[in-house]
Amino acid sequence: MAELSHIANEFIRQEIDEFLERPEEIERNIELFSRVRPAMQDIAAALIEGDDEEVDRLTKQALDEGTNALEVMDDGLIAGMGIVGIKFREAIIFVPEVLACARAMKAGMKHIEPILSESGVEPVAKVLMGTVKGDLHDIGKNLCIMMLRGSGFEVVDLGVDTSEDEFIDALEEHKASILGMSALLTTTMPNMGKTIEALIDADLRDDVMVMVGGAPVTQEFADDMGADGYGKDALSCVSLARKLAEEGA
Amino acid sequence: MKNRPQVVKEMTSRERVLAALRREPVDRTPVCNPTSVATVELMDLVNAPFPGANRDAEAMARLAATSFTELGFDSVMPVFSIIQESSALGCKMQWEQKDNWPTVRMSEPIWKDVEDIVIPNDFLTHPDMVCVLDAISILRKEFGNDVAIIGKTMGPWTLGYHCFGVEPFLLMSLDDPGKTMACLDRMKEATIEFGLAQIDAGVDALTVPDHATGDLVSGEYYKRFLMDMHAEFVDIIPVPLILHICGRTVDRMDYIAQTGMAAFHFDSKNAPRESMDIIRDRISLVGNINNPETLFAKNPEDVRKEVLANLEAGVPLIGPECAIPLQTRIENLREIPRTVRQWHGEHGIAN
Structure with a gap:
């Protein structure tokens, strides 16, 4: 030992x-x-x-x-x-x-x-990350991205103020297996749910695991919206992404 | 001032808030939100929707007044966001729509170095500043001395996020603390100028949001960069100051209590009793009803429990922890003063 x-x-x-x-x-x-x-x-x-x-x-x-x-x-x-x-x-x-x-x-x-x-070394998984529509805060999302990249994930950063259509377009383009959404404002949290609904409408929901986070977001809120997981902080985001990558594989 | 068996004559809302900020006896605990109580329902009620209510003095005053006239709070706060000064300093803005707060595009910073920091000559005459000053005058004219009018002037740490970008500013604080202090020293002029102008316009007290939050930086950071500067604000700005910092802050409350600020507006991540034990009777506390989980998502009965926890801990001013979610239901907000009145009906004068 x-x-x-x-x-x-x-x-x-x-x-x-x-x-x-x-x-x-x-x-x-x-x-x-x-x-x-x-x-x-x-x-x-x-x-x-x-x-x-x-x-x-x-x-x-x-x-x-x-x-x-x-x-x-x-x-x-x-x-x-x-x-x-x-x-x-x-x-x-x-x-x-x-x-x-x-x-x-x-x-x-x-x-x-x-x-x-x-x-040609493969990453753990490919993750799309963005702050939702109407929200310009990105420090939490960026910390998650740093930790994910630092743990072997490939991350496509969609930046801030990301609309449902932008998430969907990026998903179709990059074929990521995990989609992460962040919100700092209570006013923009519901846009996570709207994006999940848009994924369902676009017939893409089964192709991607959805994780959410941000200061006002809770596990209960994530469950209500139909997300696959909630990360409390950047480290939880990494362990959640690992779990989702395994489940989605 | 806790549990003094003292008879206090009935006070106006303004007298009540100011007495609590001075840690003097009150007839009952005041209800106060020193950040914002604007909601979509209230916007509809007085025809003052965002984004216009952030840029038009009449609409701003109408919406601010609802805190007193519709909700029964003891204070009004005409500044609903944290961006008026940043707009006047030249930051790129996203004014958003009725259902969202305006925000600074922090990913497009306007400053990089100390020398870049210039408070424009027309800072106080910028339309987004004049709007606030005029709204304060309107409120003072309309309500006289009935309600406490609280203004808001952003602290230099928050201005740093807006003008330098959050990541560059935080990295600078680690790489070059001396340069960071020099930047804060220049930016504080904006805080002081706008604060003094709001006093001229008629405010009774000022909130100073300065987001050195426990979610981003340590308590030692607060001490190193801001404690003395906040004490300086107390010396220079001659009305009670209410410091607002979101998030977990118990590790810096002792430092905050040493600044001489009249009060600290604290977040629900800090337990009321634990916070009162740290602050003791050095300054007042305002708070700390949870926003996203309670006021936004739950019912009056849940709000009531949190109000009672604060009253029983002896928190001198009760209110939401931060600017309330815009979709918060009015009935949840009205529950705060209702519970406070009922509690005092049962317990008499607590403070």
Whole structure:
């Protein structure tokens, strides 16, 4: 059985020791990082610190030295983002810090994406994400997108003020298996239901799993509207998307 | 001021709100929403629909007055949104329709650096500012001293979201705290100017929404960037100030209580008693009836339970937690003052 002391990177050890509280998450992360090569741990540590320049440098260096792009993504970037998500959920860090980590993730992914795309590696699932019609708030949606991308999903960002027709057109174009809708305003929440109705009218409802979220949205509201799932925060969004991807497969 | 066995003569709504903001005895707990009580039903009732009611002083005043005349609240608030100043500062706007709030297009920011921040010379004479100032004058003329007229001037943190974009502003706060402070320092001039102009127009108190919410930033952030600035507002703006921050805020309530603000308008994510324990008697609290789950989606009986929880915790001013959903039913809103009156009928003077 893996132990904390098996992890080479001192910063990662401290992060797990200091900030993780749920036994299953501690165990999973010790297991993960103890099998991950030290160079990947360094990438994860730089990402957790939100140091985009260091992530950029270390990712490039790892790829130049012949490390597989998928290993850099999974064992470095995604593993680091996992810790970031937990710290955010537990209010140890807040949105500015998450934004910095996402910027670091992006700095690493810019080296990895072209390689993965060339080699035809499939994402976990393809997700369409948009803030509903009449709503221009996007910070929550963007955090979800960062976490989803940081967990191996391909995400098409439809931006804000997205009409039912725009969701449908994008679904037909991108053939995504999951559609995520966000709303911050109580006045725009009902547009989630309208979009689901439009999907039914367009005979597309059975082709896609629908997840919803946003500050005023609740599980009860999501159920009433006929969504397949509700995510309370960015981390829940990722676990929900994983579940929906499995159910929809 | 809790549970003083003191006989207080019957007060007007205005006297009641102002006394509660000063933490003085009241004849009964005032009902007040320092953000907005505009709803579609109320718009129809007085023919003052959005978006016009956000841009036309007569319509704005008519809709604001319904808080007092139709709902029985003790205050009126003519500013229904958080965008009037941002419009005057040059942000791109989406004024929307009757059933939605106007919003700033924050994905198209107007500023990037400290030097970009300019409060225009015509800031106070911009039509969207004049509209608010004229609406306040109309309300004062119509209601005299009967009802508390509360104005609204946006804090610099919220202006930062609008003018810099939420993500760039939050990233800047992490990358360059010094630059962020310099930006806040320039933007606060807009807060002060508009606040003082509303006092000239006749407000009794001002809400200062400044969304350093627990959903976005830490309590330490509030302390580092805003606590002193909010205390400065108290020194410069000579009416009671009500700070409004949405979301979970217990981790910053102690700092807020140190600013000298008259009151803090708090969200239902914070339990009334827990919040009162933190604030103690340093400032007043206003709130915190849940909007999306209770006022919008439930019934008067559910509203009543939340009002009672606040009364029993000793919250000095009762009202919705934030600007109420536009589709909220009037009967749910009327339940707030009804419950407050009934409770005082049974318990006498609580405060």
